[in-house]
Amino acid sequence: MSDITLGRYLFERLHQLQVDTIFGLPGDFNLSLLDKVYEIPKMRWAGNANELNAAYAADGYSRIKGLACLVTTFGVGELSALNGVGGAYAEHVGLLHVVGVPSIASQAKQLLLHHTLGNGDFTVFHRMSNNISQTTAFLSDITTAPMEIDRCIREAYIYQRPVYIGLPANLVDLKISGNLLNQPIDLSLRPNEPEAQEEVIELIKKLLSTSHNPIILVDACASRHNCKSEVEQLVNKTGFPVFTTPMGKSTIDESHPRFGGVYVGTLSQPDVKEFVENSDLILSVGALLSDFNTGSFSYSYKTKNIVEFHSDYTKIKQATFPGVQMKETLQELLRVISVPKNYIPPPIPVIAQLDTTKFSPSSPLTQEYLWSKVSTWFEEGDIIVTETGTSAFGIIQSKFPNNTIGISQVLWGSIGFTVGATVGAAMAAQEIDPNKRVILFVGDGSLQLTVQEISTLCKWECNNTWLYVLNNDGYTIERLIHGMNATYNDIQPWNNLAILPLFNAKAYEAIRTSTVGELDQLFNNSSFKIPNKIRMIEVMLPTMDAPPNLIAQAKFSSEANES
Known part of the structure; x- marks a missing residue:
């Protein structure tokens, strides 16, 4: 050239x-x-x-x-x-x-x-x-x-x-x-120091040889640092139960027979909490142990046999091995690992399913119903974006299909992040496959911080995008933490269904749902699944209705702020 x-x-x-x-x-x-x-x-x-x-x-x-x-x-x-x-x-x-x-x-x-x-x-x-x-x-x-x-x-x-x-x-x-x-840019990882990696592998093998109920716990950095394949191979080769954190959701196929659910410390489903915390060996991959990702640091492991695989170091019990990167280490472990002779794969926890028969078509929508029912509408390959607040906590109880990508900002937690992130994800999806769906769940309050970016979706005709606006009349997560009736947690109500025409969307649909029957009808409509227009769906919810794990987390946060 x-x-x-x-x-x-x-x-x-x-x-x-x-x-x-x-x-x-x-x-x-x-x-x-x-x-x-x-x-x-x-x-x-x-x-x-x-x-x-x-x-x-x-x-x-x-x-x-x-x-x-x-x-x-x-x-x-x-x-x-x-x-x-x-x-x-x-x-x-x-x-x-x-x-x-x-x-x-x-x-x-x-x-x-x-x-x-x-x-x-x-x-x-x-x-x-x-x-x-x-x-x-x-x-x-x-x-x-x-x-x-x-x-x-x-x-x-x-x-x-x-x-x-x-x-x-x-x-x-x-x-x-x-x-x-x-000359292409060299994007290869530098090799691990052989002796340090060998010591790590030998220590892991020793722990495995005496373990009776090991588990694999997967977090966000496994996905960020391109280790999803290694995690899946590890689960397949060992048969160990695998759990994710909230930030790690979508890192493993939730239809996998060894997937046991989402672990969030004391906020976990009770049998998930018991299963994880009674393990005698935890293989932790890509952990980012923030407060919202751990149920305010409420992990209660009964064992000290914890192996942490990170992007730039490995930790085994109290020993840290700087520079022993998880991708190469996991690949080497997969080459030599053997399942303990006396290991019998235990039955994994059964993920509780909502009994939808107790809801009539005229029942007002609730967070509980929404997050359970939406699982039936998701499709393989979806990109699902959830805003900090009720969405990020509610999505934990939803089941993702295989090859789903979940986007949330559990650690940084900047309100309004997801509207912009949805634009970036939708434009990336257009480049990969125009039929790849991008689905946003954002609160009415969060939307108001970054709503202008929907204009960019309209400009580039990102007709692969669904925008679910959860209208619960203000900042519910903040109300739960402090100021339940304070006016600073109120917002000026908007005519959200007018946003797409305001930004001159060419092909769009604007829908409001407030009852179980209306949501069911929407999800049962085959044309609603097709990525041929930008869709805004305003979901009307009670002001103080929230996922139970968010209510508990908000209490922890409130107590921490006052201590």
């Missing part, structure tokens, strides 16, 4: 990794860079409503594709995105944050430019991002810039964390050799 601009090089590298939608907003320091998006066949500029939403969208896209790119302008743009970038860092999501910055000459002269703090410091925002980035680069030399771009992309992908690239406006159009693109 002949010489190309540095800006085009950046997007060609992303295109090589199937990152074909770029999220963000234009600003005068990134406009020349954005021109280069249109030079790449099949690449598109999403054009989001604001930078925060763009960061959320990039997060959702990355959870489907493994990497995403967000472009903002210097200062005002990049700071608006940082909440979303912080969430990606906390939850292990690979994201390239490219910031168009003033030219090198302007920086050298410390000009009093707009979007600065007026003190001549052009690196202050870069320093802010450094705390929520795996690595950063503030480009200044065209000869090293391509290598820095490659390094940042590699680290974002390998470590599944955001990286920051400051790209001066005057470098974007400078030429470099197009032949640099002929």
Whole structure:
């Protein structure tokens, strides 16, 4: 290839990794860079409503594709995105944050430019991002810039964390050799240290040889760091019961005969809690043990025989093995593992099913009915996005079909995240399979924080999207924690069914359901399942109705805030 601009090089590298939608907003320091998006066949500029939403969208896209790119302008743009970038860092999501910055000459002269703090410091925002980035680069030399771009992309992908690239406006159009693109970016993990890994494997084998009731507990990082296949193979080869955490939901096929349910400490189904906590060996894969993911840290294991597999270390009981990465370790374990001679696979807990016969068609909808019934409507391959609050807790009692991808932000918990994330997921799904369904569950209060991003869904005709708005008249999760009757937990009611026509959706459907019969009729309608339009479904629910696990979690949170 002949010489190309540095800006085009950046997007060609992303295109090589199937990152074909770029999220963000234009600003005068990134406009020349954005021109280069249109030079790449099949690449598109999403054009989001604001930078925060763009960061959320990039997060959702990355959870489907493994990497995403967000472009903002210097200062005002990049700071608006940082909440979303912080969430990606906390939850292990690979994201390239490219910031168009003033030219090198302007920086050298410390000009009093707009979007600065007026003190001549052009690196202050870069320093802010450094705390929520795996690595950063503030480009200044065209000869090293391509290598820095490659390094940042590699680290974002390998470590599944955001990286920051400051790209001066005057470098974007400078030429470099197009032949640099002929050498792919090396995305392979570095090998584990053989002796350390061997010691880990031997210790695990020793624990297995004396175990009578081992289990596998899977969390979010197993999915984030591409270990779902290894987990499935481990379950198949051993027959050990497998459980997930709330964040790990969708990491294992819930139809698998050895799937035992979701473990959330004291908030678990009683027989799940008893089964997990009475195990004598726990193989924990990809744990992110936050309060909402553990029932406020209420894990009560009876054993100290715990093996933790993480993306960058392994821990066995009290011994930590830095750098022994879980993917290679699990692959080696699968090669040598043998099931204990006296091990008899125990029957797993039976997941309780709601008796729907006690509801008449005229019964008002409840959280309990919704989360049970929606399981019958889900299809294999769905992408299911659940907002912090009643949705993230309610979805735990739903059953996912095989090959489902669940998206929630249980650790960072930024209200409104899912609207933007749904945009990113829907655009990623369009690139993979236009018939791949993306389903959002969001509260009426959360919706109001980021509703503008539905405009982006309409612009790109993401007709593979269902938007379930749970209208329970305000912030129910906050009411449960504190201020049940406080006006700060109220919201101004919106005409939610007018949102899609407001944003000029071309093909859409807007539906309100308030009874069991109306919801059943909707789910039984075969045409409602077809991804041929954007659908908004407003689900009317009682104000204080909430999943039981959320009510218990809210009590824990309230007590923790007061202690």
